[in-house]
Structure formats: structure tokens, C-alpha cells
Amino acid sequence: MQSHFTESEFRDIVLTTISAIPEGKLSTYGAIAKAAGYPRYARHVGQILKNLPAHTGIPWHRVINSKGTSSFAPGSERHRAQIQRLTNEGHPASLGKAHLKKLFWPEIV
DNA sequence: GATATGACATGTT
DNA sequence: CAACATGCCATAT
Numbered sequence: 001m002q003s004h005f006t007e008s009e010f011r012d013i014v015l016t017t018i019s020a021i022p023e024g025k026l027s028t029y030g031a032i033a034k035a036a037g038y039p040r041y042a043r044h045v046g047q048i049l050k051n052l053p054a055h056t057g058i059p060w061h062r063v064i065n066s067k068g069t070s071s072f073a074p075g076s077e078r079h080r081a082q083i084q085r086l087t088n089e090g091h092p093a094s095l096g097k098a099h100l101k102k103l104f105w106p107e108i109v
Numbered sequence: 110g111a112t113a114t115g116a117c118a119t120g121t122t
Numbered sequence: 123c124a125a126c127a128t129g130c131c132a133t134a135t
Binding site for chain 1: 115116117118119
């Protein structure tokens with residue numbers, strides 16, 4: 001696969017995939033990458049979301065790391081925002097791996 | 110090209 | 123459970 005990123009094909013499919021996460025469910029960077037058809041591109045999923053505008057329809061807050069935690073620096077604005085929204089959608093403050101597995105979203109678009 | 114850097118993941122200590 | 127080590131791969135310097 002060489003650099004698909006030039007055409008932003010990867011970016012589009014990733015955002016589409018994330019948009020498909022049902023409310024109340026969660027997913028991880030790795031799972032999104034995989035579902036999008038790019039295994040091992042977990043870091044890049046993060047890179048894409050990082051450059052995402054603050055106000056967007058993309059449910060970026062439903063994407064967390066494999067530990068079940070927000071991948072932000074504690075105390076940062078986005079970190080709180082994510083936790084806030086997740087709590088809002090009915091998730092416990094601290095997500096264990098078991099919990100994460102239950103609410104996981106493994107579907108292919 | 111070489112090195113450093115990431116909203117990551119997984120396996121060992 | 124936490125800290126560390128490796129693997130991963132595009133981007134930036």
C-alpha cells in the first residue's frame with residue numbers, strides 16, 4: 001500500500017467508520033483502523049482525529065485506547081470533554097477492559 | 110536518508 | 123495494576 005494518504009482515502013474511510021459507531025457503544029484506535037481496512041494503523045487514526053476541528057459531527061469521543069481510558073493528557077481540555085461526553089452517554093467513569101469489551105463495536109462498514 | 114515523534118497495541122517484568 | 127520494552131508506520135525536521 002504505499003501512500004494512500006495523499007488522496008486522503010484513509011482519512012475518509014476512518015471518519016466514516018467512526019461516524020458509524022452507535023451511541024452507547026465504544027471502540028478503539030486499533031479496531032477502527034482494522035475496520036477501515038488498515039490494520040496496524042492505530043496511531044494514524046489518532047493522528048487524524050488530532051487534526052479534527054473541535055466542533056464536528058464525528059463522534060471522536062467514542063474512540064479510546066485499548067486500556068479503556070482516554071488517551072489524552074490528564075487535565076487537558078479535550079480529556080475532560082471526552083470523559084464528560086462518555087459519562088453523558090451513560091458510561092461509568094472508569095472503564096475496565098471487561099466493560100469495554102461489552103460495549104465494543106467490532107462491525108465492518 | 111537518518112532521527113525523532115505520535116489521541117496506539119501487546120507482551121513482559 | 124503500573125512501568126517498561128518492542129513493534130508499528132506516516133510526518134516532520
